[in-house]
Amino acid sequence: MYNHRINQYRQVGIKDQIATADPHQITQILMKTALENLSIAKGCIERNDIANKAKPIAKATSIITSLRDTLDHEKGGEIAANLQDLYTYMLDKLSEASINNDAAVIAEVMEVFLPIKSAWDQIPESAKQQASQLR
Secondary structure (H helix, E strand, O other): OHHHHHHHHHHHHHHHHHHHOOHHHHHHHHHHHHHHHHHHHHHHHHOOOHHHOHHHHHHHHHHHHHHHHOOOHHHHHHHHHHHHHHHHHHHHHHHHHHHHOOHHHHHHHHHHHHHHHHHHHOOOHHHHHHHHHHO
């Protein structure tokens, strides 16, 4: 019961953040949420709590799929193509991890994902403003 209320509170907080966020911030929130879900799934597998690993893997998979599917290949060029390949690789690995209950594979996905998120977090404010003007 207690965890359910905490999750409800978190969901309200996330919805509030998204309501006032720009596209860059929304992507940051999605990336953070994907990593949190990967961590939860990894922990479930490590504790042999197999019944509860599916939901966080599904959430992370959904987010990564959305990130991949919203890439702008026209403007992003080679970077967008490389990101698509990385996201597809992560999705394939998550499927493998889910089927085999393999926490090490989830850790591998997190290792691939973390530098992408870190790079996203380091985008200078001037570049964010310039991208905003192009929309």
